[in-house]
Amino acid sequence: MSKTKSFLLGIAVGGVVSATTTLFTAPLSGRDLRTRAKQQGAEWLDLLENVKNDGLKLKDQIAQTSKEGVVMIKDLTQEIKTSVTEWKESVEPHQKKIQSYLEQIEGSLKELEEKVKKRIV
Structure with missing residues (x-):
């Protein structure tokens, strides 16, 4: 083999032996055990259906x-583009x-340099 x-x-063989052992040592009768198994199976199906529905809702x-x-x-x-455009428009005159x-200051500095050069020479 x-x-x-x-x-x-x-x-x-292990499955058959364990099933037989479980049936002989079960605290419930066969009918009660089948009923309970059926109820638990239905509960599991409901639970799986709820999980599936919740998953679909989440998706x-x-x-x-x-x-x-x-x-x-x-x-x-x-909105950001609009704000930047408005800011540019408000800053442009300034x-x-x-x-x-700055041009006036530059002109004044040039005049001052010329005066200083004339005094040095």
């Missing part, structure tokens, strides 16, 4: 949340004033 057949025969919720997230990110991106002041 090959190892696989011996292994399978061992499992079968749907994740899909919905990701769709909402995409919309929110698009809206946020648009930039021109600062640039004008």
Whole structure:
């Protein structure tokens, strides 16, 4: 006999022996045991059905949340672009004033340098 057949025969014999032992040592009668097994089987089926339904609900919720997230990110991106544009528009006049002041300061520094050079020479 090959190892696989011996292994399978061992499992079968072990299963029969354990089932027989369980039936003889069971505290319940056969009818009560079958009823209880049937009830537990129904409970397991209900539990599996609930797990399946919860999994489907979770999948749907994740899909919905990701769709909402995409919309929110698009809206946020648009708001940021608008804010940056408004900020640039509000800062631009001040930039021109600062640039004008810097040009005046540069001109004053050149005049001062010329005066200093004339006094040194």
